[in-house]
Amino acid sequence: MFRAVLLLLWLGLACLPTGPAAAQAIRITDKHGDHSFAQPPGRVMALTWSLAEQVIELGVTPVGVADVDGYTTWVVQPPVPDGVANTGLRGTPNFERIAELQPDVILLGDRQEAFIPQLERIAPVLQFELFSEGHDNAETARRTYLTLSRLFGREAEATARLAQLDTKLAGLADKLAAAYGDGVLKVSVVRFAGATSVRAYGANSMPEAALTALGIESAWPQPVSKWGFVTRPVTEMGGIAEGIVFYIGPLEMEEEVLNSPLWNAMPVSSEGRLHGLDPVWTYGGVFSIGYLAELIAGKLLEIAPR
């Protein structure tokens, strides 16, 4: 009996210090090591677009995002909430403006480490390595999202949203399977860079991650690269014997690109296997994969044989 009481006491004491202390400090590991936050930061600033996307997708409204106008044109989804301040270009952030907005944490992406000493005087800085030839960009995006969810104390919401995303992707894959039947569907995504060159999204790209999630194979495989794209001559697209190619808008030179004799002679064009997609960001976070998948699947269902 006495022993049992002692044991209970000991157990009780052992539990005491760990419980509340663990709830107090949030430990986040970024590119440069461990950082500790006493409480979830309220005022967030994202100086690169893919982190802005992830923050917004956590249901957190950032106080500032780099080049908001550019974001609205090129990233589009998810929309930046009203009232978010522009913190300057991504390559030349406006430190004074950032300081004036009094953030609690500043989020940096690739190649912004030169600004850390200055920004650390304003608020704690977290830098994430988002795109690299040495890791899986899509996998990293998911991990970064979960890390951010711990920072903002929104793990439950993040898990739920990721599950939602996976369900959505699986649902789209099923619909495609139903529409296209058996056999492997082949699709590739490109962005035109002028009338004669094209950026082909291949291994380690967000579009390819979306295609894989939809159960689609690449129609024009490309080697691994840091950002997931390679620049190739348009003429090489003539070698795409089967499958569908999507090009991402906005395409201002549509006339020059798509009306040339050469282009019209390409199997992918003459056989009607080329389609445009609405603007969507191809260097985003984990939810950009969802937006890409939605656009691709939507178009594929629209043009399905039946």
Place this chain on the structure above:
Amino acid sequence: MSLRLAAPLLIALALAHVLIQGPPPLGQVLAYGLGHEAADYRMILFRDAALPRTVMALLVGAALGVAGSLLQHWLRNSLASPTTLGIASGAWCALVAATVFAPALAIDGGFWVACTGGLVAALLVLVIVGPRGMAGLPAILAGMAVNLLFGAVAQALVLVENQRVRDLGLWAAGDLQQNGWGEVLTLLPLAACLIAVALLLGRPLALFRLNVEVASGRGLSLALYGPVIAGMAIALTAAAISLVGPIAFVGLLAPNCARLLGARTSVGELFGALVVGAGGLLLTDAIAASVSTVTRDIVVTGVVSPFLGAPVLLLILLRRRLADRRPVAQAVPVTPGIAPHRIVAILAVLGLGLGVLAIFLGRSEAGWVWTSPDSMAVSFRWPRVLTAAMVGVALASGGVVLQTLLRNPLASPEIIGISTGAGFAVAMATVLTGSAIADPRPVSIMGSLAVMCLILFILRRGHHSTLGVIMMGIAAAAMLDAGLAFAISTGGDEVYTFLGWLAGTTIYADANSSLVLLGSVCALGAVLLALARWLDLIALGPEVAGGRGMHVALAQMALFGLAGVLVALATAAIGLAPFIGLMAPGFARLLGAGRARMHLIMAAMIGASLMIVSDWIGRMAFYPIQIPAGPGAAVIGGAYFILVLRRRLS
């Protein structure tokens, strides 16, 4: 070079160029020739991609070669070319601006946009050096400065509109890929007409080469022919650039190669330049096309051409056929009627005042505010203002030294390649490591030092030194453009950081780095001031200086080394800031700076003020977006040259 040799050579090169793009489907080509429809994709590829690319390379090479020869005849200057006179850069900048602000105009009227830009650049060079300066090195020096001016403006546009510019394919400077015959057929009639007219102008061109006075004596109306020849060269350049983008070196090297190969008459040189230009571009493009098949990303022709052109330029330099050794007059100081020490005092007050304004006056959420000294904004601003000022001092004193050493009031740090070399090093580091380096400063220092070593090597070679140093600058600038095009085409988001640095941004300055810069610039400046007497002696000419017991070569090397380190420090701190090193010494002369000591002090103060203002404009003009100091410096530079023009006219 005889026609009998040239024609088979060109045909062989053209054939090789077609074949290198993939073997043509011979059976189908035959069937197509007999009137059958082109059915297979391989046949279409041959007809609409390979053949037009070959013809395009031929045409563009010929056009640029002839344009270069025309300019070299007109100015009697073997370094004249569309690139070295700033014409190509002006045309390209106009095209980029039109694409960003009026896309429809750029697509439909690209040729006219490019023509306008090229013409503006040529006129600017004319304004800077005056009609008499066009024949010698001054035109080239001014042309390189104008080249950097338009480069800075184009870079600023690319920086702000990067995403769009890349999607429009503007990065592809010097891309000869074709997707049909449309562009070839646009260029063909224009280029053919202009080239034919040029070949018919043999007699007047030959007279131009002889001498202006002789030509007038033979009844040749120079007032008529001069602008016609220049206009034709600009039109040829604009036509080529509006279709394929800038390609360095063809216009400069083709006429020089033609002369090296033995072209004696004007028509001979024009024809030789045509053949060498066309053949050279075919060769360059064939290399680009072959390399592209094995690399992960496309390598465009404009990226390859400097790597081939620079060694050829060096080769020509070693053959010493570029005989332009006109003495260049030093700018005479003006006496404004105020004692120099008073002017120094006024400049000091002005610089300090501007510094204080730049630190405390700024924009915020609430509009324009006079910021309190203990605010965070001020703690960010003062290192930037101090860095800008020190960069101004470094570039200005570097400019004074270089102008004295090269005995030319238009020499300036940015046009002899020290800063452009640094830019090239950073661009290549971006390409080779696959990502932009986070902090460009260390690589920048290495690039500058490498160029400096090369320049010191050239200086040791003796009396052709000035020319060699300037050619070094030409080569470095072309390499920078190529590296930049490649970095933008293969890079992702990281290009933003890189472009910001390249256009002269003080964003990397913090308290420590700015104080270190202050210390090193002051120390080097003090040494320069102590050596000011050497500068005065060298300004009198090497013979006089040697006569007074001075070891001229040693002094030159020491002074050059000092100036080089100053410029390297400035470039590492903020990147490229065109015109400061050219303007500040010139302004100081306008204010009456005579002896080297006074010239150094005044120029340094003016340089500091100019940089403070340029940086402030960049930080405030598009708030909350901050752009680099380069474009601001360029705008002030434009105003300065108009001032110089007004002075010349009055």
